Amino acid sequence: MSLDVICLGELLIDFVSTNKDVPLTESTGFLKAPGGAPANVAAGIARLGGTAGFIGKVGRDPFGYYLKSVLQHLKVDTSYLAFDEEARTTLSFVAQKPDGDRECMFYRHPGADMRLMPEEIVESYICNATIFHYGSISLGSESSKAATFRALGYARAHNLLISYDPNLRMDLWRDSEQAYKEINEGFGYxxxxxxxxxxxxxxTGCQDVEACGRYILDRGAKLVVVTLGKNGCYYTTGQSSGYVAGYAAQVVDTTGAGDAFVAAMLHNFAHCMKAGVPHLEQGLPQMLLFANAAGSLATTRIGAIPSLPTKEEVEALIV
Structure with missing residues (x-):
């Protein structure tokens, strides 16, 4: 099976507060929404009309079965989504506070996603993809970290384009020192x-986006994009850099907006690579405009996967 993108990492349930502009302590109801950053990216690619697979682990519980069915309904390949017999599916409770910041609390002690094993990574599956995508959350436990790096080794050996989202969730790490060390280690591939x-x-320890871009390029990346919310994004390849404007939106929930952005970028990368486009850099501004639109649309609905836009919706916003 040939896939545009294979994503590895967490798949979980977000319980999103139904109360606007209140912290979790004052939330009176929650809406169940499937999520997890790498799974959101896989789902986002499928929503845009691409092909995606997901590698991860959920609990053998009602939430785990539900999440698998959601991905399958979107036509994301779940051949290597495993079920854990001991740990339960990770849950997250999310609220949008009055200051606009998002408050998030995880139930994961441990979550099934932390128990993905290196031996559950299959080289023949990864080598048939065009792009491999991962996040930093899977680097937080010994088992899932080893599985992630085994997958990355296969992806590099087979010359896949490798994409990384250093998704920062401080309460999932033992302390800030571990978070800094492990997330930075993830830049290596x-x-x-x-x-x-x-x-x-x-x-990165940097105080501006240009310095941030240089910091990450120095660690081996060929393209760095810093998302700036409603202000769009900044990009740099080392040879060229710039800002691309964003799109205004009536924000309901920002959960998954960054994942919608990544999905849009990887969808376009895969299309160009399969078409034999030699230099992706030439089309970057248009790709980033498309990704900004996808991220903006994702903020207008509750939840991560439920908010991911279709290609037609993104194109309608750009026009």
């Missing part, structure tokens, strides 16, 4: 890195 303006000061 990446060709493309997407990082947000909220994340980069801690992860």
């Amino acid at each position: 990446a060709d493309f890195v997407k990082i947000s303006e909220e994340e980069y000061p801690f992860i």
Whole structure:
């Protein structure tokens, strides 16, 4: 089976507060929504009309079965989504606070996603993809970290384009020192890195987007994109750099917006690579405009996977 993108990492349930502009302590109801950053990217690619597979682990519980059915309904390949017999599916509770920041609390002690094993990574599956995508959350436990790096080794050996989202969730790490060390270690394989303006000061120690871009390029990436919310994004390849404007939106929930952005970028990368386009850099501004539109649309609905836009919706916003 040939796939545009294979994503590895967490698949979980977000319980999103139904109350607007209140913290979790004051939320009176929650809406169940499937999520997990790498799974969101796989789902986003499928929604845009691409082909995607997902590698990860959920609990053998009602939430785990539900999540598998969601991905299958979207036509994401789940051949290597495993079920854990001991740990339960990870849950996350999310609220949008009055200051606009998102509050998130995880139930994961441990979650099934932390128990993905290296021996569950199959080389023949990865080598048939065009792009491999991973995040930093799977680097937080010994088992899933080993599985991630085995997959990355296969992806590099077979010359896949490798994409990394250093998704910062401080409460999933033992302490800030571990978070900094493990997330930075994740840069070592990446060709493309997407990082947000909220994340980069801690992860890179840089105080502006240009310095952040140079920091990550120095670690081996060929393209770095810093998302700037409603202000769009900044990109750099070392040879060229610039800003691409964003799109205004009536924001309901920002969960998954960054993943919608990544999905849009990888969808276009895969299309260009399969078409034999020699230099992806030439079409970057248009790809980033498309990705900004996808991220903007994702903020207008509740939840991560439920908010991911179709290609037609993105194109309608750009026109």
